[in-house]
Amino acid sequence: MRIAIIGGGISGLVSAYRLSKDHKITIYEKSAEIGGLLSSYHRKAYSIERYYHHFFSGDRAFLHLLDELNLSDTILWLKGSTGTYQNGTIYPLTTPLEILLYPHLSIFEKFRLALFTKKVKHFDLSHLDTISAEKFLTEQLGEKIYRSFFRPLLNSKFGQNAEKISAAWLVSRVAIRSDRSLGGERLGYLERGFSSFIESLSNTITGYGGEIRINTPVTSIQKAGGEWYINDEPFDAVIATIAPGLLKKTGLDIPDIPYQGAACLTMGLVRPVTQGIYWINLYDDAPYGAVIGHTCFAPRAWYGEDIVYLASYYTGTPPTDLKERMIEDFQRKFSVRSDEILWAEMTRDPYAGPLYLxxxxxxxxxxxxxxLVLAGMFSEENYPERSIEGSVRAGLRAAEEIVRMEKNPEVT
Known part of the structure; x- marks a missing residue:
């Protein structure tokens, strides 16, 4: 079969990887590099993801895929520390002692918070989908715990939409991040980054004769005479992994779904500035919601400098001077001089992920x-929280659907 895959992100690449041995695959990718949100900057001495990433020990599909690609020996299990920036001060919140010493909650409130995290895996997500996280957390824990502890997390992930996010997303987020010891959360990363994963998928696809067309956006999708036409080129089947809102622009009649944009600023610094903490959510006003100290997570020796991400999520159009505003605010809050910033690059994506309202x-x-076979961040596999694992499973499911269609053409 001639199969078109729209989108060269994780789901698109995984489905192509599964199908390329027995089918003629063509991937359409609008950007200059494949990988989607997992694509990388390629510096002189190293590669680093454009957006911060890690994975979890329960990500079975992804871990199995790494094994197939002979990349299992590159897996590192690292400790992810967390904290919050409030009133000009960084508060570490990784260990029980650090949480106990956190001055913005009383002992009673901390006890309530601990009980909540213990029972979080037992909540009914289907019921929580229709309730806002703000309403749910305020009822469960009180206004102060919500504002002081959870609101910074919601701000870091959803910006101006923080108050509208479903409780199902929040509960799932807390539950999936419960793989932690007294010293911090256990997170997975690949040695020297995820570029080896993307490259391995790409090499397998092209090795079987598949074609990857970068800088090639899809402008039209039509079906006629039993064939699909992508940019007027005929195919027997199509897998679409891009956002429904983008598919609508090609002429398809498809329901839309809310997405948000992301602007991620990556910087190389001469020194660490996050006090050894990997992930800091901001309580104070800032043009970004979180500071991710990548080299407080991955070994600094890989890079020869400290890597920091500033994450900002938005709807609509972000300010044209956002990069400058983020750098200026970061310098002021974290006492960083201009000559201590070795380089800074910003990547923006107006369809960075679904809004889990x-x-x-x-x-x-x-x-x-x-x-049409649909798979991507909007798929069920990525509900109620998008992840590398969810995108891998969506790509595998899409490939299985194509195989079923081939065996039973009448079901299409």
């Missing part, structure tokens, strides 16, 4: 186009 699941289940 209250009621999201019902909208997600409406996304379909007869005869």
């Amino acid at each position: 209250a009621g999201y699941k019902e909208q997600m289940n409406m996304i379909s186009v007869p005869g």
